[in-house]
Each structure stands twice: as structure tokens, then as C-alpha cells.
Amino acid sequence: xxxxxxxxxxxxxxxRGVAYYVENFGADVLYQDATWAFLKLxxxxxxxxTPAQHPPHIALGVDVQTLEIAARKAGKTVDKHxxxxxxxxxxxxxxxxxxxxxxxxGETVYK
Amino acid sequence: xxxxxxxxxxxxxxxRGVAYYVENFGADVLYQDATWAFLKLxxxxxxxxTPAQHPPHIALGVDVQTLEIAARKAGKTVDKHxxxxxxxxxxxxxxxxxxxxxxxxGETVYK
Numbered sequence: 464x465x466x467x468x469x470x471x472x473x474x475x476x477x478x479r480g481v482a483y484y485v486e487n488f489g490a491d492v493l494y495q496d497a498t499w500a501f502l503k504l505x506x507x508x509x510x511x512x513t514p515a516q517h518p519p520h521i522a523l524g525v526d527v528q529t530l531e532i533a534a535r536k537a538g539k540t541v542d543k544h545x546x547x548x549x550x551x552x553x554x555x556x557x558x559x560x561x562x563x564x565x566x567x568x569g570e571t572v573y574k
Numbered sequence: 575x576x577x578x579x580x581x582x583x584x585x586x587x588x589x590r591g592v593a594y595y596v597e598n599f600g601a602d603v604l605y606q607d608a609t610w611a612f613l614k615l616x617x618x619x620x621x622x623x624t625p626a627q628h629p630p631h632i633a634l635g636v637d638v639q640t641l642e643i644a645a646r647k648a649g650k651t652v653d654k655h656x657x658x659x660x661x662x663x664x665x666x667x668x669x670x671x672x673x674x675x676x677x678x679x680g681e682t683v684y685k
Binding site: 464465466467468469470472473474475476479480483484488489490504505506507508509521523524555556557559 | 575576577578579580581583584585586587590591594595599600601615616617618619620632634635666667668670
């Protein structure tokens with residue numbers, strides 16, 4: 464099961480980008496530092512990323528087992544992130560970056 | 575209320591892109607023609623667009639009243655699309671295109 468989780472769009476000035484999405488669209492800030500921010504808009508999530516540090520991408524949420532199977536298939540090692548999520552990045556046929564992301568129960572800063 | 579609705583990513587070959595997302599991630603095809611496709615991935619939606627015809631963008635779902643207020647504020651006329659949705663496109667401070675999209679009850683091909 465693959466579920467749209469978030470999209471990460473380029474934003475060279477995170478503070479300015481966060482202010483824009485909060486003021487204009489009522490975004491809630493889940494996380495923010497100088498290189499990226501994670502915003503909630505209704506039930507969906509939007510990441511703002513400085514492209515030099517984080518590639519713009521779309522992210523599909525998966526469970527641990529699906530992530531492990533996909534990682535083996537893609538020949539990738541699962542990355543464990545500081546926020547507790549785990550994932551891999553793969554490329555679609557047209558150069559778009561697709562992250563498969565897993566939020567292990569009780570292990571992330573978001574739940 | 576602004577709700578993440580979908581993201582539209584560039585895809586120069588719609589048929590190939592659709593096949594990839596269906597085969598690898600189990601996407602359901604809501605709509606497809608030669609210039610764009612609309613896919614469902616869990617509760618979220620992903621659009622594939624040929625950039626020459628449709629700008630890549632993120633889309634926030636809104637109700638009719640919110641759309642009209644936002645359109646006036648942005649000095650834009652609300653576009654009525656063939657699929658029954660209505661919307662406007664605006665630019666965020668960093669050049670990302672944000673669509674505000676409304677699905678009037680009973681008027682779109684999707685519900």
C-alpha cells in the first residue's frame with residue numbers, strides 16, 4: 464500500500480516560505496530549521512526544502528515491510544532519519560525523485 | 575480552510591509515467607489523456623503533466639467561498655475547468671505554482 468504522504472518543493476529562504484504558507488493558507492508548522500520545514504495543510508503535508516541540502520521530491524507513505532521489499536528491489540539501503548522516519552529515494556522514469564517513507568509507530572517526532 | 579489536494583509533477587510521456595506509477599505503486603487512474611493524468615495513491619492524488627501544456631504545481635483544496643475571496647485578493651478570475659473543478663493559479667514567493675482548487679458538489683467528473 465502506497466499513500467501520498469507529502470511533497471517537498473524548493474524554497475531557498477525557509478523562514479520566508481514558512482511565513483507565506485502560514486499567513487496565506489493557515490499551515491501548521493510540524494518542524495522547521497534553516498534547511499527545511501514540514502508543514503501541515505489539512506490532512507496533507509508540504510515540505511519546503513533548500514535544494515542544496517534536500518532534493519525536491521514527492522513522498523509515498525509505506526509500512527516497514529513494504530519499505531524493506533522496495534529497498535531490496537531498488538538495491539538501496541534504508542536511511543534512518545533524525546526525525547525517526549525511515550526511507551529511500553528512487554527516481555521515476557522522468558527524473559522526478561520519489562521518497563518511500565515509513566513512520567514507525569512511536570519512533571518519530573511527529574506522533 | 576486549505577487542504578493539500580494534489581501535486582502535479584512534470585512527465586513528458588504520460589502513458590509511460592502512468593504505467594510506472596500503476597505498476598510500482600498501485601496507483602488508480604482517475605483521468606488520463608495525452609497531456610496529463612490524475613492518479614490516486616491511497617487518499618492522496620498525484621497529477622502527471624506535460625510541462626508545455628500544464629505547469630507543475632501543488633494544489634490546495636478549498637471551498638467555493640474561499641476560492642472567490644482568494645481570487646479577488648490575487649486579482650485573478652476563477653477558471654472553470656472541463657472536469658468540473660474551479661481554481662486559480664498563484665505563485666509563492668519562490669516561484670512555485672500553487673493552485674487553489676474547488677470541487678463543487680456534484681459538478682465534477684470525480685465524484
